[in-house]
Amino acid sequence: MKLNRRRFLKYAAASSAVATAGALFPGVSFGNWQNLTNNSGIISWQKAPCRFCGTGCGVLVGVSDGRAVAVKGDPNCSVNKGLCCMKGYHSVQMLYGKDRITTAKVRKNGEMVEVPIKEALDLVAEKLQETKDKHGKDSVAIYGSGQWTIPDGYVASKLFKGCLGTNNVEANARLCMASAVTGFMTSFGIDEPMGCYEDMDHANVFITWGNNMAEMHPVLFSRMLANRKRRTNVTVIDFATRSTRTSQAADKSILFRPQTDLAVANAICYEIIKNDWVNWNFVNEHVSFHKGKTNIGYGTEDHFAFKDKAESINFEEYKLFLEDYTPEKVEKISGVSARDIKYMAALYGDPSLKVTSFWCMGMNQHTRGTWINNLVYNIHLLVGKISTPGNSPFSLTGQPSACGTVREVGTLTHKLPHGVVMKEHHREMAAEIWDVPVSNIDPKPTYHTVEMFRALDRGDIKFIWIQVTNPMVTMPNLRRYRDGALKDGRFVVVSDVYPTPTTDVADVILPAALWVEQEGMFGNSERRTQHFAEIVKPPGEAMSDTWQIIEVAKRLGFEKQFPWTQDDYIGKIWEEYRKFHAGPKHEMASYKVLKERSGVQWPFVNGKETRWRFNPKYDPACTNGKEFDFYGKKDNRAWIWARPYEPAAESPDSEYNFWLNTGRVIEHWHTGSMTRRIPVLHNAVPSSYVELNPEDAAELGVVNGEMVKIISRRGEVTMPAQIKGRGVPPRGMVFVPFFDESYLINEVTLDAFCPISKQADYKKCAVRLEKA
Amino acid sequence: MMKRSKKRGRLVTGVAALCLLCALIFTGSTAFSASVDLRDFDNQGKKIYEANDATPQIYMSADSGDRNLASFYELRQYPGSPPRIPHEVDLTFSGDETDCLSCHARGGYSQEFGKFVPVTPHPENSLCYQCHAQVLTEEKFVETEWKSIMPPRLGRSFLGGSPPPIPHSLQMRENCISCHTGPGAVVEIRVDHSARGNCRQCHAPAVQTTPLQEFVRKP
Numbered sequence: 001m002k003l004n005r006r007r008f009l010k011y012a013a014a015s016s017a018v019a020t021a022g023a024l025f026p027g028v029s030f031g032n033w034q035n036l037t038n039n040s041g042i043i044s045w046q047k048a049p050c051r052f053c054g055t056g057c058g059v060l061v062g063v064s065d066g067r068a069v070a071v072k073g074d075p076n077c078s079v080n081k082g083l084c085c086m087k088g089y090h091s092v093q094m095l096y097g098k099d100r101i102t103t104a105k106v107r108k109n110g111e112m113v114e115v116p117i118k119e120a121l122d123l124v125a126e127k128l129q130e131t132k133d134k135h136g137k138d139s140v141a142i143y144g145s146g147q148w149t150i151p152d153g154y155v156a157s158k159l160f161k162g163c164l165g166t167n168n169v170e171a172n173a174r175l176c177m178a179s180a181v182t183g184f185m186t187s188f189g190i191d192e193p194m195g196c197y198e199d200m201d202h203a204n205v206f207i208t209w210g211n212n213m214a215e216m217h218p219v220l221f222s223r224m225l226a227n228r229k230r231r232t233n234v235t236v237i238d239f240a241t242r243s244t245r246t247s248q249a250a251d252k253s254i255l256f257r258p259q260t261d262l263a264v265a266n267a268i269c270y271e272i273i274k275n276d277w278v279n280w281n282f283v284n285e286h287v288s289f290h291k292g293k294t295n296i297g298y299g300t301e302d303h304f305a306f307k308d309k310a311e312s313i314n315f316e317e318y319k320l321f322l323e324d325y326t327p328e329k330v331e332k333i334s335g336v337s338a339r340d341i342k343y344m345a346a347l348y349g350d351p352s353l354k355v356t357s358f359w360c361m362g363m364n365q366h367t368r369g370t371w372i373n374n375l376v377y378n379i380h381l382l383v384g385k386i387s388t389p390g391n392s393p394f395s396l397t398g399q400p401s402a403c404g405t406v407r408e409v410g411t412l413t414h415k416l417p418h419g420v421v422m423k424e425h426h427r428e429m430a431a432e433i434w435d436v437p438v439s440n441i442d443p444k445p446t447y448h449t450v451e452m453f454r455a456l457d458r459g460d461i462k463f464i465w466i467q468v469t470n471p472m473v474t475m476p477n478l479r480r481y482r483d484g485a486l487k488d489g490r491f492v493v494v495s496d497v498y499p500t501p502t503t504d505v506a507d508v509i510l511p512a513a514l515w516v517e518q519e520g521m522f523g524n525s526e527r528r529t530q531h532f533a534e535i536v537k538p539p540g541e542a543m544s545d546t547w548q549i550i551e552v553a554k555r556l557g558f559e560k561q562f563p564w565t566q567d568d569y570i571g572k573i574w575e576e577y578r579k580f581h582a583g584p585k586h587e588m589a590s591y592k593v594l595k596e597r598s599g600v601q602w603p604f605v606n607g608k609e610t611r612w613r614f615n616p617k618y619d620p621a622c623t624n625g626k627e628f629d630f631y632g633k634k635d636n637r638a639w640i641w642a643r644p645y646e647p648a649a650e651s652p653d654s655e656y657n658f659w660l661n662t663g664r665v666i667e668h669w670h671t672g673s674m675t676r677r678i679p680v681l682h683n684a685v686p687s688s689y690v691e692l693n694p695e696d697a698a699e700l701g702v703v704n705g706e707m708v709k710i711i712s713r714r715g716e717v718t719m720p721a722q723i724k725g726r727g728v729p730p731r732g733m734v735f736v737p738f739f740d741e742s743y744l745i746n747e748v749t750l751d752a753f754c755p756i757s758k759q760a761d762y763k764k765c766a767v768r769l770e771k772a
Numbered sequence: 773m774m775k776r777s778k779k780r781g782r783l784v785t786g787v788a789a790l791c792l793l794c795a796l797i798f799t800g801s802t803a804f805s806a807s808v809d810l811r812d813f814d815n816q817g818k819k820i821y822e823a824n825d826a827t828p829q830i831y832m833s834a835d836s837g838d839r840n841l842a843s844f845y846e847l848r849q850y851p852g853s854p855p856r857i858p859h860e861v862d863l864t865f866s867g868d869e870t871d872c873l874s875c876h877a878r879g880g881y882s883q884e885f886g887k888f889v890p891v892t893p894h895p896e897n898s899l900c901y902q903c904h905a906q907v908l909t910e911e912k913f914v915e916t917e918w919k920s921i922m923p924p925r926l927g928r929s930f931l932g933g934s935p936p937p938i939p940h941s942l943q944m945r946e947n948c949i950s951c952h953t954g955p956g957a958v959v960e961i962r963v964d965h966s967a968r969g970n971c972r973q974c975h976a977p978a979v980q981t982t983p984l985q986e987f988v989r990k991p
Contacts, residue, residue, distance in 0.1 A: 043932070062932065070932040085973045089934040099989065218973035225969035229824065243808040248818035249970065253810060499989060667976060676987040680930045680937055684976035686987070693807070724813040731807060742990060 047074050047598050048532035049522045050088045051515040052669045054146070054397030055217050056524025057084055058598040061092060061516055061535050068092035068516065068536050077598035079197060079524065085218040087669055090678045095514055095536070097677030099499055102540025105509040112509065117541040120508050121548065124465070125555035127491050127508075131463040132164065138446055139462045141168035141455075144545075145469035146176055146399030146406050149520030150529070151573040152467065152545040153405035155562065157417065159549055162434040163558045167413045167421055167446045168461065172469040173399060173406035174449035175476075178759035179364040180395040181407055183373020186292075186310075186756070187381075187639050189632030190585065191407050194613040195356070195392030196526040196601065200224055202390025203356035205347045207237045209376060210261060210362020210763075212727070214245035215666035217360070217396055225249065237344065239264075240362070241763070242661060242691075242735055244727040254344070255730055258659050258764045260334035262368055263645035265375035266325035267334075268345040272382050273319055277349030282384030286628050288635055289318045291642040298367050298649035298752040302454050306755035313642060321642040333645060348379050354390030355380070360398060361663065365763050370756035371643035378640045386638070387615040387628055397525040399670075404523015404530075408586075409577065413452075414445035417580035421445060433579050435561055448758035450476070450751050457484025465493040467545045468512065472501035473671040473741050476760045477714050477751035495545050500673050501741050511542040514674075518544035519570040521594065527610075528601045531594035546573070584621035585631070614638075648764040649752030652732060656712060656766035658696075659733040662745055663763075665726055672739035688740030689722035692769075693731045697723045700771055707772035710734065712765055715747035718772045734769065738762070816946040817972065819893070823949035824969040831879070833964045836888045836955035841923075844958045850920040852940060854903035859885060861906055872900045879956045888955035893947040924980040926960060937978035948975075 043062040050057040058077020062070030071089050073082035104120035105112040132140050142156050148171065160169045184191045200206075200223050213221040228234040238250035239261075247253035256264055272278060292308045299306075313321075327338035327345075334341075348355055357380065363372045377386075377393050385391035397403055410417050417433075419426030421443055431438035447455050453475055455461040464485075475481040485492055485505045494506035497514040517538035521531045538544075543551075550569065553562045564572045571591045578588045581602070589600040601609035605620045614630050616622035622629035630638040652658055667685040668675045675681045690708050692700070702708055702721045709718045719736070729735045736745040750765035811818050847855035872892075875882055879891040897903075924939030938948075945951065948971040952963050 070934065072933055083968065083974075086935065086976050089974060090930055093931065214970055214973070218970060222968045222970045222973055225821070225824065226967060229829065229967055229969065243810060243813070245814055245817055245970075245972075247808075248810050248814065249821040253808075255808070666973065672987075678930075679986060680934075680976050680978055682987045683978045684937070726814050728808045728813045 043070060045072065046516075046533060046535045047076070048516050048535065049400060049524065049530035049599065050084065051091050051094070051147075051400060051674070052087045053217060054399055054402055054525045055079060055219055056400065056522065056526070056528055056530055056599065057088055057219050058530070059084060059088055059091070063535055066536060068095055074598050079526070079528065079599065080219045083219055083222065086667065086684075087675060087678075087681065088219075090680050091515075093678040093680075094674040095517070097498055100539055101497055101499065101503070101509060101511045102542055103511055104541060105506075107507045112506075117510065117543060120510060121551045122555065124493050124508055124510070125552045127493075128463055128465075128552065129556060131491065135462055137164055137166040137442075138168055139460065140164065140166060141170070141447070141452055141461045141463065142465045142467070143449070143452065143469065143471065144169075144171040144405075144411055144467045146171060146173035146397070146402030147468045148401060148405045148411065148545065149518070149522060150401060150404050150409055150577065151520055151570050152549070153401075153409040153411040154417065154573055154577045155546050155549045155553070156467075157409060157411050158434050158561060159553045159556075159558065161416065161421070161441055162430060162436045163440065163553065163556070163561055165440045165442055167442050167444065168452065169411050170413055170447065170449045170452050171406045171411045172449065172471065172474065173402040174412060174758060175365070175474065175760050175762075176361070176398050177364050177395070177402050177407070178412070178448075178757035179366060179369025179373055179754050180397070182370040182754075182757040183377065183395070186308075186370060186641065187374050187377040188614075188630060189634070192403060192527050193392070193394050193525065194387045194615075195394055196611045197223070198611060199356050199390050199392035199394065200227055202354055203227075203392065204233050204353045204390070205235050205237070205355040207239055207344065207347070207355065207357045208246055208250070209239050209357055209359040209372075210241060211359045211396065212240070212242075212244040212246045212663070213358060213396075214249055215726075216398070216664060217358075218666060220358075220396070221246070221249070235347070237347070239344070242727050242729045242733065245666075252343075254336055254340050256334045256336045258661070258733070259366070259368070259648040259651075260330075260336075260645065261363065261372050262375060262643065263325055263330045263333045264336055264341060264344075265372065265379060266322055266643075266645065267327050267330035267341045268348060268379050269375075269382055270322040270325045271327060271342055271345030272349050272379070273322065275345070275349060277345075277351075278382050279351070279384030282628070283315075283382065285626060286384075286630055286637055287381050287640055288633075288637040289313045289315055289640050289642070291317075291321070294644055295646065296755045299450070299755055299758070300649060300750065300752050302451070302458070304451075304755070308756055310639075318640065318642050321644075324644070348383055348385065351383075354388075355383075355385050356390060356392040356394055358394050358396055360396040362763060364395075364757075364759055365761050366759075367649045367752050367754055367761045367764070368643070368646060369754040369759050369761075371641070371754075374639075374641040374643050377638070381638050381640050387612050389612065395525070400524070401522035403525060403527065404521060408523055408581070413448055416441070417577060429580070433576060450753055450758065450760055453481040453484065456490060457481060457487070459487070459489065462489055463491045463493075465495070466502060466506075467495040467548075470496075470500045470502045470671040470673055472505055473744060474738065474746060475751070476746055476749040476762060478744055478746040478749075479715050480751075495548055496673075497542070498673050498677065500671065501744070510548055511538075511540060512548070513538035513542050513544045517542065518546070520544070520546070521570075521574065524599070526601065527603075528599040529588060529594060530599040531591075533595070546570070649761065650713075650750050650764070650766045652766045656768045657732070658767050658769060659729075660710065660712065660745075660748060660765050660767040661729065661733055661735045661763050662738045662749060663735065664739065665737045668737065668739035670739065671741065676739070685737075687720070688737045688743045688745070689720045689725065691722050691725060691727055691729055691735040693729050693733070694723050696731055696734075696769075697721060700769055702771050709770040709772040710736070710745070710748055710767050711770065712748040712750070712767045714750065717743050717745055717748055719743040719745075734767065815942040819947040820949060820971055821969060823947050824966065826878075827949060827953065827966075829967055831955070832949070832953050832966050834955040835957075835959065835962060835964075837959055838887045839890065839956065839958045841926075841958055841960045845923055849918070851923040854905075857904050857906050873898060879954055881955075890956040891950040891954065893945045893950040897944075928980070935974040937976045938972075939978065939980045941979055942977060948972075
């Protein structure tokens with residue numbers, strides 16, 4: 001490092017400050033960080049939601065000399081009350097990876113060449129128009145994510161659905177929480193949880209359904225542990241297919257065979273009825289019974305179509321349906337002892353206990369994901385433990401704005417910001433707010449995510465714009481979709497912050513602003529909308545995803561629909577979007593309020609957040625004068641569904657004799673494109689591995705670190721074994737974290753999905769193992 | 773005394789084994805949950821949760837200032853070596869090492885030494901003298917040229933205000949709460965927020981004796 005005099009003086013001053021601090025705190029030494037030049041030593045703090053999971057922790061980002069330098073938990077945020085996890089605390093380091101994409105790149109004669117971003121945007125607009133003219137409106141698509149800010153998703157939907165007239169708008173949240181949505185819609189007729197995180201301070205029993213909260217939602221999990229410590233009457237049950245940190249922390253760990261949660265949930269209901277723990281006042285007033293289609297398929301074939309049909313049944317029919325699910329019968333299916341099933345039923349059934357159920361990917365990434373969501377609601381509805389503090393079936397989310405952007409803005413093929421494309425009055429509302437002819441909005445949904453990438457492979461889609469997500473690591477049955485994206489005649493635009501396997505297949509790469517380099521909003525799991533300002537400048541020519549879409553929209557001639565300037569667009573977009581949700585069921589806070597507070601829960605009615613929906617004590621949308629009002633459904637009741645146990649799309653057999661389960665570790669988030677560039681996180685878990693049960697490992701003859709080949713009918717990957725590491729799968733199952741692009745485990749997984757939600761199942765397919 | 777308790781231990785193990793056997797017979801191949809030992813993975817992370825449950829809140833936030841890092845490292849030959857026993861051990865103690873645990877398993881105030889007692893992170897290893905040596909003399913047999921590496925520096929957060937990573941190996945030191953909490957803890961490394969209970973939620977292991985690796989994308 002060359003030092004001029006001025007810089008030397010600054011450096012000396014900084015060093016002496018460190019020396020002084022060292023004298024003040026004997027034994028404490030300070031890290032060998034690169035010192036910032038022009039650094040006054042003063043840090044200014046600004047609020048933001050964390051960039052990672054759907055918990056939505058409030059953080060304070062410390063800025064010095066125009067750079068983000070530190071993170072604190074935001075004590076004003078009720079989500080985390082000043083606590084973060086290791087990802088949150090180090091999150092600002094993700095902004096400064098050396099290989100950050102700062103300029104646009106365009107493929108010219110097979111090579112990616114740097115170009116000014118204006119030129120790249122011109123090309124994107126030109127290609128989009130050309131493809132649409134030549135192959136029709138449904139040959140162009142946009143694929144975003146639950147990390148899209150609310151304005152990102154909103155302008156994407158407005159441009160593609162409102163202006164271009166195609167419903168080819170999807171987001172990776174389809175692969176993450178679509179089953180949660182269809183679960184809510186079928187059981188309650190309205191999306192997102194009735195409860196909130198405050199439930200944790202009231203509940204006596206927590207049951208985690210296939211949900212390793214200790215690693216995936218650690219801040220919420222430690223709030224649960226703190227409650228168990230503070231109050232004497234708190235029990236935690238981990239109900240899972242694999243032993244994890246959550247199992248270790250729980251008072252009881254119960255393992256079940258993959259997919260059999262369906263049977264166990266029904267058995268719990270059987271026991272509740274058999275022991276007459278049913279809350280009859282609640283059930284008679286607020287519940288109706290239904291059944292749907294069975295043997296509904298798995299969607300592994302192209303053009304798979306399914307539509308459920310609800311039929312009313314009475315309580316006696318429901319009770320008869322449950323006869324197949326006695327604890328003794330279910331013990332044989334699930335591997336859960338009848339005693340443990342009865343124990344869980346007794347916890348749900350005991351009227352003196354408040355019960356909160358938590359779940360996330362285990363229930364949602366499930367070929368019967370909608371059903372298992374329904375079935376857990378059934379349990380809570382039978383005993384009336386819902387919509388009151390501490391009684392909460394709670395669906396957690398994995399991305400910072402899966403709720404805010406994908407579910408609320410509706411960046412899914414069938415959705416609009418309010419309602420669905422299939423309904424005329426919803427289309428009319430959107431057309432009016434968007435200032436487009438209503439005929440622009442196509443009443444027919446097109447492709448859900450898996451089918452969208454199939455369409456790209458087939459050539460039905462020829463132009464796809466991918467923002468804020470890394471499908472070339474995350475698509476199940478990945479090889480087909482990567483080969484498809486690379487075919488001639490496909491034009492792939494990728495907006496991202498770092499090179500990934502997805503930018504590897506791009507024809508245009510647009511440099512994107514990351515997190516607090518732009519203004520925006522996220523929406524977390526508990527209906528909380530969280531605003532963040534542009535706290536630091538994006539590097540180079542990087543631009544927010546929202547503004548990229550606006551630039552392209554303007555080039556396509558939609559200035560009228562996208563009239564905003566770069567100074568005020570986020571506030572203007574918010575106020576326009578907010579019109580879709582006017583009314584007590586979904587009223588959103590104003591831009592001004594969002595800027596002031598560390599997150600605001602909707603419905604935000606007359607200046608008050610709604611913590612528990614469907615309960616008139618808390619929810620102003622309740623109008624029926626009764627103790628509860630399940631106003632989402634036309635019959636003003638919550639729906640109990642008779643949903644059977646059906647096996648997984650692919651189960652182990654004599655040839656492929658292991659289950660493959662995939663997931664995450666606390667250190668890394670999704671495909672690791674951000675967390676792997678944070679030194680402390682990468683250093684803790686530098687590469688992925690396959691977890692084996694110790695006995696299976698012994699039988700295979702591998703020890704820790706030796707290579708194992710995992711082979712399925714679709715592909716194979718060879719990776720190091722981990723035994724008794726972070727988690728332990730039961731015999732006959734292996735588990736692989738999917739964050740590592742060097743081991744593309746999704747080349748092995750199966751693209752089967754829930755026929756109702758169209759969400760893929762990443763937790764279950766059949767593989768065999770070889771010592772490599 | 774010692775012999776008797778050992779016998780009881782065997783009996784208990786025997787009964788437990790019998791129960792397990794019964795469970796296996798009755799549930800057949802469905803005995804699924806019993807197949808994983810929850811104590812035996814993730815660096816025995818269960819210890820943290822158990823310590824969190826077992827340690828009273830008031831103890832977690834208490835501080836006596838009795839021990840500091842200087843005296844802590846004085847007892848060790850190198851960072852991570854088993855400390856020597858810094859106090860006299862009554863001869864009647866010597867045949868029965870598990871009695872160490874009567875103080876060091878749970879901590880608390882020792883009348884005898886007038887101090888708060890440090891808590892062992894690995895009470896399941898009850899053969900204490902296997903590793904922890906008594907000090908009968910400070911005199912060396914022959915002078916030595918042994919040199920230790922420097923102990924890990926403190927406060928090496930990756931960012932100002934971020935939780936410092938765990939600078940030492942977790943082997944034998946899986947239970948964070950035992951050493952980092954309570955009035956017997958070393959003042960420089962004592963924390964008062966251990967009631968959060970899930971230490972490795974924020975503190976990532978980054979052992980300082982191994983070089984840091986940076987993520988580099990393979991071409």
